[in-house]
Amino acid sequence: MADEEVVVLGFWPSTYGTRATIALDEKGVKYEYREEDLSNKSSLLLQMNPVLIHNGKPVCESLIIVQYVDEIWRDKAPLLPSDPYQRARVRFWADFIDKKVFDAGKKLWSTKGEEHEAAKKEFIEILTQLEGEIGDKPYFGGERFGFLDIALITFYSWFYAFETFGNFRLEAECPNPKLIAWAKRCMQKDSVCKTLPDHKKVYESVIGMKKMFGME
Incomplete structure (x- = not known):
């Protein structure tokens, strides 16, 4: 939806944060990516605890995030099997x-x-x-x-x-x-x-x- 706000807080070498962006791209969801410095965490990162913020609400843990993306944007090709x-x-x-x-x-x-x-x-x-x-x-x-x-x-x-x-x-x-x-x-x-x-x-x-x- 046009009024949705999707933000990904990530750190480029992370094997976990990149899962969120791949899932969103697979679903065709527009999002803002913000690169974080883990040695100098921003107040937003400390408050939200990465990786995904959807309409102001944080979703944590990469595998949970991918499942969340799959459930929220159901109109796109599923990431998880139905069985x-x-x-x-x-x-x-x-x-x-x-x-x-x-x-x-x-x-x-x-x-x-x-x-x-x-x-x-x-x-x-x-x-x-x-x-x-x-x-x-x-x-x-x-x-x-x-x-x-x-x-x-x-x-x-x-x-x-x-x-x-x-x-x-x-x-x-x-x-x-x-x-x-x-x-x-x-x-x-x-x-x-x-x-x-x-x-x-x-x-x-x-x-x-x-x-x-x-x-x-």
């Missing part, structure tokens, strides 16, 4: 992604020695499990890009950093051709390619974080 069992399955895997992918990836650039080797093994196993879930489908939900694709694709711009600090390449060390093909397919979508940051810029950001926290 209750399939919806439950999608939510299970989205929760799996949130609990597993970032933490395992972080260990690749923040640990050393045996812990680092264990993190590498864990990360590859996680992606292998996700590859098993997508199977031969173009997208996790089938023929159409949806909720679970949004949940995972925002990590793709971090894969270069994960691989570089982990000293491995996914194509060489785990059977992920389907997952990589899926990621490239997602990157062909305007909602994704215009939102995700450049992978080398993310890598440089991680180097900065390592320096900040004395992890060099």
Whole structure:
């Protein structure tokens, strides 16, 4: 509606904030994006707690935001399946992604020695499990890009950093051709390619974080 106000508060490297903008773009919703400095939070960010503000009301947590967007703008193509069992399955895997992918990836650039080797093994196993879930489908939900694709694709711009600090390449060390093909397919979508940051810029950001926290 013309009188709606939609604001997204984000931080460019965030794997979570970008979910909101992808969902909104998929629905064709106009919104204002405001880049936030997490080391110097604005009063609005402190008050609203990112990421989405709809007509002055805050909606928090990225997966909840994507579900909210899907429910509010019902006249557009759905992001979640209509079947209750399939919806439950999608939510299970989205929760799996949130609990597993970032933490395992972080260990690749923040640990050393045996812990680092264990993190590498864990990360590859996680992606292998996700590859098993997508199977031969173009997208996790089938023929159409949806909720679970949004949940995972925002990590793709971090894969270069994960691989570089982990000293491995996914194509060489785990059977992920389907997952990589899926990621490239997602990157062909305007909602994704215009939102995700450049992978080398993310890598440089991680180097900065390592320096900040004395992890060099």
